[in-house]
Amino acid sequence: MRQAVFIGGNPEDEPDLGALMKHIADGDERAFGQLYESVAGPVFGIVRAVVRDVAQSEEVTQEVLVEVWRHVADYRPERGSVMNWVLTVAHRRAVDRVRSVVASTAREERVAARERLPEFDVTQAEVEARQEREDVVRCLRTLTQLQRESITLAYYQGLTYREVAERLSASLGTVKTRMRDGLIRLRDCLGVTT
CATH class of the missing domain: 1.10.10.10 (Winged helix-like DNA-binding domain superfamily/Winged helix DNA-binding domain)
Known part of the structure; x- marks a missing residue:
């Protein structure tokens, strides 16, 4: 079993997210648990700022963290920090959710308008x-x-x-x-x- 990778080796310090990503890429669930604990709050914060609805924000946060787990190999350290990558994924997902909700609402309103209006007076x-x-x-x-x-x-x-x-x-x-x-x-x- 692998040990958690912490900055300075002290469990009270923040974990080294870059090192955790390498372990997660190898399938280490404990490393993902540590990453989850480190990024879940900031992810929820950025998602909540975009989506606004608490329940949907929680749902999108979970989707983001699942996406991070599944696409850990997409992370490129030379492009930026782990936190920036995760928050970029979170922001993109949040915007997608808002667009989806807006499009769905518009479709429902068009359908409802067609159903309400008779073809003639x-x-x-x-x-x-x-x-x-x-x-x-x-x-x-x-x-x-x-x-x-x-x-x-x-x-x-x-x-x-x-x-x-x-x-x-x-x-x-x-x-x-x-x-x-x-x-x-x-x-x-x-x-x-x-």
Whole structure:
């Protein structure tokens, strides 16, 4: 079993992070435990400053430390200290988390907006339909009784010209004339152009 590598050899002193990294690269879990104890606080601090949410900061801190364990071979001492490398990883992870949360929130808001908005204005459609019905009823009142009966039987009850003629005891030609004249008057009353 390896001994912890401490600066000056005194267990009360801070460990030599560079030496710990070499042991961690060899799979030494105790060395990683010491590194963890040394860097977890600063990592959490930098992550918390970026992410702000405590629970997510704790989660990202764990992700960073797992990444350090898995990618210890990526550390290059000539590029800077172990602490700087770990904190750079932490900052990058924290920024990635914030971007992910922002993108996710934006997606959710777009989906929610699409689900909330009807494809057309339901209220406006209902008002227009009601107005059209009222206009038709008003214009039907301007027709003669015979025209109104013929159109009502044909269009609202679905009867054929022959069935309307039988129901009204009128000839087929008379019913067709009444309906044609009544429809022309309705068209004019409603302002429909052909």
